[in-house]
Amino acid sequence: MSDGLGGELPIPADSRLKRDMPLVPADSIAGRALVVVIAIMTFLACLTAVGALLIAQASQRWRADVSREVTIQIKPHPGEDVQALVSKATEVAARSSDVADVHALSKNESERLLEPWLGQGLDLSQLPIPRLIVVHMQTRQQAGLESLRAALTEAVPEASLDDHALWLSRLGTMADVIVMFAAALFVLMIIAMATAIGFATRGAMAGNREIIEVLHFVGAEDRYIARQFQTHFMRLGLRGAAIGGSAAAILFLAASLLSALSNSSAGGREIAALFGAFSLTAGAYVAIFVICAAIAALTGLLSRQIVFNHLRQLM
Amino acid sequence: MRGLVLCFENVGLRYGMGAEVVGDLNFSVDPQSFQFLTGPSGAGKTTILRLMLLSLRPTRGTIQIFGEDASRLDKDMITGFRRRIGVVFQDFRLLEHLTTYENVALPLRVMGRDEASYRPEVIELLDWVGLGDRKNALPAVLSGGEKQRAAIARALIVRPELLLADEPTGNVDPAMAKRLLRLFVELHKSGTAIVIATHDLALMDQFGYARRLVVGGGRLTVYDAEAA
Numbered sequence: 001m002s003d004g005l006g007g008e009l010p011i012p013a014d015s016r017l018k019r020d021m022p023l024v025p026a027d028s029i030a031g032r033a034l035v036v037v038i039a040i041m042t043f044l045a046c047l048t049a050v051g052a053l054l055i056a057q058a059s060q061r062w063r064a065d066v067s068r069e070v071t072i073q074i075k076p077h078p079g080e081d082v083q084a085l086v087s088k089a090t091e092v093a094a095r096s097s098d099v100a101d102v103h104a105l106s107k108n109e110s111e112r113l114l115e116p117w118l119g120q121g122l123d124l125s126q127l128p129i130p131r132l133i134v135v136h137m138q139t140r141q142q143a144g145l146e147s148l149r150a151a152l153t154e155a156v157p158e159a160s161l162d163d164h165a166l167w168l169s170r171l172g173t174m175a176d177v178i179v180m181f182a183a184a185l186f187v188l189m190i191i192a193m194a195t196a197i198g199f200a201t202r203g204a205m206a207g208n209r210e211i212i213e214v215l216h217f218v219g220a221e222d223r224y225i226a227r228q229f230q231t232h233f234m235r236l237g238l239r240g241a242a243i244g245g246s247a248a249a250i251l252f253l254a255a256s257l258l259s260a261l262s263n264s265s266a267g268g269r270e271i272a273a274l275f276g277a278f279s280l281t282a283g284a285y286v287a288i289f290v291i292c293a294a295i296a297a298l299t300g301l302l303s304r305q306i307v308f309n310h311l312r313q314l315m
Numbered sequence: 316m317r318g319l320v321l322c323f324e325n326v327g328l329r330y331g332m333g334a335e336v337v338g339d340l341n342f343s344v345d346p347q348s349f350q351f352l353t354g355p356s357g358a359g360k361t362t363i364l365r366l367m368l369l370s371l372r373p374t375r376g377t378i379q380i381f382g383e384d385a386s387r388l389d390k391d392m393i394t395g396f397r398r399r400i401g402v403v404f405q406d407f408r409l410l411e412h413l414t415t416y417e418n419v420a421l422p423l424r425v426m427g428r429d430e431a432s433y434r435p436e437v438i439e440l441l442d443w444v445g446l447g448d449r450k451n452a453l454p455a456v457l458s459g460g461e462k463q464r465a466a467i468a469r470a471l472i473v474r475p476e477l478l479l480a481d482e483p484t485g486n487v488d489p490a491m492a493k494r495l496l497r498l499f500v501e502l503h504k505s506g507t508a509i510v511i512a513t514h515d516l517a518l519m520d521q522f523g524y525a526r527r528l529v530v531g532g533g534r535l536t537v538y539d540a541e542a543a
Contacts, residue, residue, distance in 0.1 A: 018414045018451050019430055025412045214408050217368065218469070219398035220425035222390060312390075 023215065024208060024232040031236055034200040038240025039247070041193040042295050045186055046248030046288050052182030053284055059175030063168060067140045068100075071162045072133040072152065080158070083107075086131050089156045093135050096151060098144030101136040193295065194302055201233060201303040205310050212311070222311040230304035237299025238292075245292035249285060319379065320344045320477050320508045321367055326376035328362060336362055337533045340376065344477065344510060349503050351519050352512040354530035360512040361405065363530065364479050367510065368402055369393050381476075398426065401470030401507075403480035407462045409454040409469075415461075416441065416450040419468045437472060443498070444468045445491065459486035467495055471502060478502060481512045496521065 072089050076082045086104050093102045105113075110131055111124045118124070137144055149161045205212065215225050320343075327338035337359040344350065344367075352360050365371045366378060369385055378385040380396055388396070401422075409418045417424075419441060423433040441447050444464040454462055463486045470478060478499070484492035496518070503509050510528075513519065519527065527538040 016451065017416060017434075019417060019420070019434075021413050021417055023410070023413075210408065211410055213370075214410060214421075215425060216394075217370065217397060217402055217408070218422040218425055219394055219473075221394050224425055224427070 022232060023211065023228045024204070025211075026232070026235070028204075028207065030200055030203050030207065031232075034196065034233075034236050035240040035243070037196045037200075038193060038237055038295065038299065039243040041189055041196070042241045042244025042292060043247050044244075045189045045193075045295070046245055046291055047251070048182050048186045048189065049287055049291060050248065050252060050284050052179045052186070053287060055175055055178050055182070057281075059172065059179075062171060062175075064140075066164055066168055066171075068137045069164070070135045070137060070145065070148075071164070072135060072159050073130050073162060074133075074156070074159050075130045076128045077158070082131055085156055085158055086133065089152060089159045090133055092151050092155045093133065093148060096144070096148050098138050098141075098148060099135055100138045102133060103135075104133045105131065107131070190295075190298070194298065197233065197237075197299050197302050198306055200236075201229065201306040202310075204229065204232070204303075205307060212314070216314070222308060225311060226304045226307040229307040230300045233303035234296055234300030237296040240299075241292035241295040244295075245288050249288050252284070318346065318382065320346055320348075320381060322379040323366075324377045324379075326366065326373045326378060328366065328371060329374050335374075335533055337366075337530070337535070338375075340366075340535050342528055342535060342537050344508050346476070346508055347503065347506050348526065349509045349522060349524065350511075350526035350528055351522070352510055352528045352530065353514055353519065355514065358530040359533055360514075360530055361481055363528075363535070364402075364481055364510070364512055367477075367479055368400060369396065398422070398473065399476045401473060401475035401478045403463075403466050403470045403478075403483045405481040405485070405512075407454070407466040409457075409462055409465055411454050414451045414453060415446055415457065415465050418454070418465055419446075419472055421469060422473045433472075440468050440472055444495070460488065460491060463487055464491070464495065467498070471498065474502070474505070475507055477508045477510070479510050479512075482515075483511060484513070484515065484518060492518070 072093065074082060074085050074089060090102055090104045093099050107129070110129050113132075114124065114129065135148070137148075145161075145163055152159050152161055212225060215228075322343040323340040326340040327335045329335045340363065352363060354360055362371065366373060367380075369378070369380065369388070372386075380388075381399065383392070383396075385393075410421070413421070416437060420430070420433060420437045423437070424430070438447070438450070441450055444467060446461060446464055446468065449457065449461060449465075452461075454465070457465065463483065467480070467483055470480065480499070483499075484495055487495065499509055499511070511518075519525065524540050526540055529536045529538060
């Protein structure tokens with residue numbers, strides 16, 4: 001072209017020149033609604049995931065604690081010196097190299113275990129109350145338990161050894177079911193969120209039909225247009241996920257502070273015994289961060305794919 | 316056939332099961348040629364421009380663009396050809412959320428060029444069409460004439476091999492129309508084929524050397540410059 005259009009000019013340093021506006025308009029009512037939906041879903045997804053993580057950790061802790069503990073039970077029979085049998089069984093257990101600690105419950109302690117069922121103030125001396133010996137094993141290995149069982153059977157045939165396997169298995173099953181339920185809930189939330197993103201993307205495509213048409217006419221490739229929408233939706237996703245994730249993290253932080261404060265009360269101690277101290281490990285906060293990043297990426301990639309499919313149908 | 320910018324052979328278009336909107340279109344556009352596409356309002360000028368731009372697919376006949384059969388082009392190839400075409404729409408089609416500068420720079424931006432690399436030429440072209448002081452203005456605050464000039468600048472910025480313009484001087488005063496037409500003439504001299512859709516007889520009379528493609532009743536008749 002002649003004089004009018006070409007020429008070597010220095011690049012004007014016009015700082016007031018607006019030149020970075022995204023091709024897909026950044027702010028719209030639909031966009032703000034999507035941010036709210038993503039924030040709520042991210043919040044719920046984080047609660048579900050971290051809740052499942054807490055239960056899984058607590059269940060693991062219970063199993064680790066309980067599976068190292070076994071109980072020797074000696075039922076009293078007429079004409080037998082139960083105390084002597086208890087002492088003998090305690091001695092046998094203490095001799096075993098696999099045992100870390102042995103504690104024989106006294107007659108009084110054994111009777112107190114029945115108080116929740118029978119009430120206080122009863123004379124239980126005439127009842128044949130079994131005597132218990134609590135044994136902490138060094139490891140959770142089955143071999144150590146079997147050798148203890150064999151030694152007991154030989155020395156004190158009246159004693160029976162309970163390794164809590166049935167209780168442990170039920171506890172494990174219950175925890176696993178809760179974790180699986182939480183995982184299913186998490187997946188459902190992600191599907192619901194993906195559906196909302198799909199609707200929002202299609203809405204944005206319809207609302208920006210003219211922009212897409214003009215971009216096509218000026219020579220934009222489908223990849224380029226899809227990238228614009230991907231960037232737009234990824235920003236919305238990031239904003240929503242950051243709000244939801246931060247809210248979840250703040251909630252957990254507040255809950256752990258409250259839990260620490262209430263630890264002085266009996267109820268607080270019971271909750272702590274069940275769920276631990278309700279303090280999240282760094283891993284849980286990393287999980288929240290990963291969920292937020294994954295949701296933002298999902299938002300971008302999903303909208304990109306929907307835009308691509310839509311553009312493929314256009315000429 | 317090779318070497319022609321555009322070649323229409325028995326092209327017809329109908330929407331659904333309706334009657335043909337345009338039919339039996341037979342004409343070609345040579346490189347560096349200058350032609351007006353004219354006819355009464357509603358005759359089908361814009362439809363023919365859209366067929367040229369490959370935004371409509373003909374229901375019969377063949378369109379060759381830059382020597383290629385348009386029906387065999389995939390989307391990437393169509394995009395490639397569109398980068399060689401500048402287009403000015405009757406309704407301007409400026410993106411409302413972008414400034415005048417961003418709208419004019421859009422064809423270069425979508426090619427993936429760095430903004431700093433095209434800033435001088437965009438600013439120079441904006442100055443040339445009289446929008447130098449409206450660089451940061453949004454289309455909503457531009458007058459009809461300013462929007463038209465911005466739309467023309469956007470079509471010219473890539474120095475296209477084919478320029479399609481739909482009523483490009485319809486909203487500007489005679490002095491600006493003359494200035495814009497000078498721009499088209501400059502572009503034509505530098506090798507661009509020009510197709511201007513208009514029903515402005517006075518405008519066409521200024522270009523005695525231009526061919527006239529006259530649309531009427533859904534058919535097109537070509538009047539070469541000598542015959543016009």
